[in-house]
Amino acid sequence: MPFEAIFGAWVATGLTLFIFSFLYKDNPLFKLAEHLYVGVSVGYTIVKTYDTVLVHLIWKPIVDNHEWTLLIPVFVGMLMLTRYVPKAAWLSRYAFAFIVGVGSGLAIPRTISSFILKQIEDTVRPLVTLVPGEGLSFTWSVLNPASSLNTIIILVGVCSVLFYFFFSVEHTGPGKVVARTGVIFLMIGFGAAFGYTVMARMSLLIGRLSDLIQFSDASYGRPTLWLLLVTIGALIVLSRRERKAPDEEGQG
Numbered sequence: 501m502p503f504e505a506i507f508g509a510w511v512a513t514g515l516t517l518f519i520f521s522f523l524y525k526d527n528p529l530f531k532l533a534e535h536l537y538v539g540v541s542v543g544y545t546i547v548k549t550y551d552t553v554l555v556h557l558i559w560k561p562i563v564d565n566h567e568w569t570l571l572i573p574v575f576v577g578m579l580m581l582t583r584y585v586p587k588a589a590w591l592s593r594y595a596f597a598f599i600v601g602v603g604s605g606l607a608i609p610r611t612i613s614s615f616i617l618k619q620i621e622d623t624v625r626p627l628v629t630l631v632p633g634e635g636l637s638f639t640w641s642v643l644n645p646a647s648s649l650n651t652i653i654i655l656v657g658v659c660s661v662l663f664y665f666f667f668s669v670e671h672t673g674p675g676k677v678v679a680r681t682g683v684i685f686l687m688i689g690f691g692a693a694f695g696y697t698v699m700a701r702m703s704l705l706i707g708r709l710s711d712l713i714q715f716s717d718a719s720y721g722r723p724t725l726w727l728l729l730v731t732i733g734a735l736i737v738l739s740r741r742e743r744k745a746p747d748e749e750g751q752g
Contacts, residue, residue: 509715513723517731657685
C-alpha cells in the first residue's frame with residue numbers, strides 16, 4: 501500500500517470522526533475539523549480561481565492571442581475592488597449594477613421558461629389524445645408523465661394550489677374543499693423536496709461510513725479503530741476538564 505494512500509486514509513478517518521464527535525456535543529475536536537475544512541476549501545477555491553480565471557481566461561488570451569477585448573471585463577472586475585477604498589467605493593456601484601443587470605437578463609428568461617411556461621404547458625395539455633385509426637385515447641398509466649391521468653392530476657393540483665393563495669374569496673363551502681386539496685398538493689411537494697434533501701444527506705453519510713469500514717482494514721494500519729479510541733479518550737479528557745473548571749472557580 502503506498503504511503504500517500506495510508507496517510508490519506510488516516511487524515512480522512514480522523515477528520516470524519518472529529519466531525520461525528522459533534523453528536524456528543526460541541527467540542528474542540530469538531531471545531532478543529534470544521535475550521536480546517538473551511539480553510540482548505542477557501543484556499544482551494546482561491547487557487548483554482550486564480551488558475552482558471554486569471555491565467556487561462558485572462559492572462560494567456562491577452563498576452564498570447566492578443567484578445568484585447570478582454571480588458572473590458574478586467575476593467576469591470578477592477579472596479580469591484582474599489583469597494584475596499586472608501587474614497588473610490590462609489591465606482592464599484594457601476595460594476596455591481598452591470599453584473600446584476602446582465603445576471604438578471606440571463607436568469608429571468610430561463611426562469612420563466614423553466615418554471616412558468618413549462619408549468620403552463622403541462623397544465624393545458626389535452627386530456628385525451630387522438631390516435632390515428634383508433635380515435636380518442638385516454639391513458640391511465642401513472643408512470644408515464646404524458647398520460648391523461650397525470651394531466652388531470654397536474655391540472656387539479658395547479659388550480660387548487662392557486663385557489664388556496666387567492667384570498668379575495670372566502671374559503672367556505674366548495675371553496676374550502678378546493679383550498680384543502682391545494683394544501684394536500686403543497687404538502688406532497690414540500691415532502692418530496694424534503695425527502696430529496698434527506699436522501700442526499702444520507703448518501704453522504706453512507707459514503708463516510710463506507711470509508712470508515714474500508715479504512716479499518718489492516719492494510720491501512722486500522723486508522724478507524726485507533727483514531728476512534730483517540731477521539732473517545734480526548735472527549736473524556738475534555739469533559740473532565742470542563743467539570744473541574746467550575747469546581748475550581750467555585751472554590752476560589
